[in-house]
Amino acid sequence: MVSQATDHSPVMLEAAVAALAPRPGGVYVDGTYGRGGHAMALISQLDESACIWLVDRDPEAIALAQARHGHDPRCHILQASFADLSTHLHAAGLAGQVAGILLDLGVSSPQLDQPERGFSFMREGPLDMRMDNSRGETAAQWLARVDESTLIRVLRRDGEERFARRIAGAICRAREAGCLPQTTTALAELIASAVPRPEPGKHPATRSFQAIRIHLNDELGALDQLLEGVCDLLGPAGRLVVISFHSLEDRRVKRFMTRHSQVGDLPPGAGMVPPEKQPRLRRIGRAQRPEADEVRDNPRARSATLRVAERLS
Numbered sequence: 497m498v499s500q501a502t503d504h505s506p507v508m509l510e511a512a513v514a515a516l517a518p519r520p521g522g523v524y525v526d527g528t529y530g531r532g533g534h535a536m537a538l539i540s541q542l543d544e545s546a547c548i549w550l551v552d553r554d555p556e557a558i559a560l561a562q563a564r565h566g567h568d569p570r571c572h573i574l575q576a577s578f579a580d581l582s583t584h585l586h587a588a589g590l591a592g593q594v595a596g597i598l599l600d601l602g603v604s605s606p607q608l609d610q611p612e613r614g615f616s617f618m619r620e621g622p623l624d625m626r627m628d629n630s631r632g633e634t635a636a637q638w639l640a641r642v643d644e645s646t647l648i649r650v651l652r653r654d655g656e657e658r659f660a661r662r663i664a665g666a667i668c669r670a671r672e673a674g675c676l677p678q679t680t681t682a683l684a685e686l687i688a689s690a691v692p693r694p695e696p697g698k699h700p701a702t703r704s705f706q707a708i709r710i711h712l713n714d715e716l717g718a719l720d721q722l723l724e725g726v727c728d729l730l731g732p733a734g735r736l737v738v739i740s741f742h743s744l745e746d747r748r749v750k751r752f753m754t755r756h757s758q759v760g761d762l763p764p765g766a767g768m769v770p771p772e773k774q775p776r777l778r779r780i781g782r783a784q785r786p787e788a789d790e791v792r793d794n795p796r797a798r799s800a801t802l803r804v805a806e807r808l809s
Contacts, residue, residue, distance in 0.1 A: 505797075506531075507786065507800045508790070508800055509533060512600075512802060517735060518546070518595075520543045521543065522542070522596065523594050523595055523731075524542070525585070525596070525597045525598065527578035528551070528599050528600045528601065529550045529560075530554075531605075532557075532560060535561075539568070539571070544570070547570045549573075549574060550573045551574045551581065553575065553578075554628060555629070556606075558574075558575040572588075577718050578599060578719075579721040580721075581722055582725035582726075582728070582729060585729050591729055592728065593731045594730050595730075596735045596737065599722070599739065600739045603709065608796075612624070615705070617680045617681060619681075620680060621679060622678070622679060623680060623683060624636070625705075625713070627713045634712075635709075635712060638708070640671065644664050647664040648660045648664045650707050651707045654707035654710040654716065654744065657703040659690065659692070662691065663691065666687070684699070688700040716748065719748055723748065723752045727756060727776045731807065733807060734807040735804060735805070736804070736805050737802065738803050741799045746783075746801045753779050756775060757776075757779050759773055759774065775808060776807065777805040778808055779805050779806075783801050783802065784801070786798070786800050
């Protein structure tokens with residue numbers, strides 16, 4: 497069932513829309529529609545000649561986008577991972593013409609708030625964690641087959657979990673004993689029992705849940721794939737605006753923007769900079785963080801970082 501509730505608070509809403517700098521006739525992409533807060537604010541600033549692509553891999557998000565915007569000829573609604581944006585926009589003849597791309601990375605608040613999606617250890621639900629819950633392997637299915645060394649690697653790489661070995665061992669022993677957890681709260685309890693020194697103010701299962709979710713949905717791979725082709729999608733002065741919520745995402749975005757805003761490596765004694773070595777982007781301002789009042793009203797905003805880059809001619 498599609499919920500059209502509007503109490504979801506999009507993170508850094510005003511800053512994100514301002515960073516996109518909407519202009520008449522522009523082509524825009526919201527690559528992570530979620531529950532539509534950023535998209536609705538952006539649409540309200542677009543003229544009749546503009547268009548916006550509303551993209552998400554979550555079937556519920558797409559159903560909501562259809563209900564809200566299916567009648568608006570400016571809106572093109574697409575169920576897909578943002579990793580595939582380059583393919584779709586090239587096919588539509590829009591490569592090199594996009595005025596702005598917005599990404600609000602990670603899991604959305606409504607997904608966290610639905611126990612049946614299995615993203616949160618705060619509410620009991622099945623171990624699912626798929627952003628597109630119509631396909632692919634669930635967290636429960638993956639944990640039932642993954643070998644211990646791979647689980648350790650995922651917890652370390654995608655969760656930066658320092659107790660990865662202890663946690664993976666506890667999960668694998670539970671599986672061998674025939675009592676592998678089947679719910680979010682049961683898995684969280686097992687993880688907590690394996691962590692000798694929890695981080696202050698953070699649930700012991702936080703990093704492990706993040707790691708499993710990121711791995712199942714290939715979130716970092718999808719981000720890398722999008723970034724690889726984004727310069728070819730943006731038109732002159734087109735903007736990439738990214739909101740990230742943890743260091744793994746933010747480091748990728750920062751390095752990408754830094755790399756493409758500098759002159760490429762030149763051989764010794766090179767004279768003029770050849771076109772292929774010229775910077776393709778310029779960074780717009782410094783990384784932004786949410787204001788204190790937003791964090792107070794929406795605690796999930798506390799770890800957000802917004803970065804902006806603009807395509808050079």
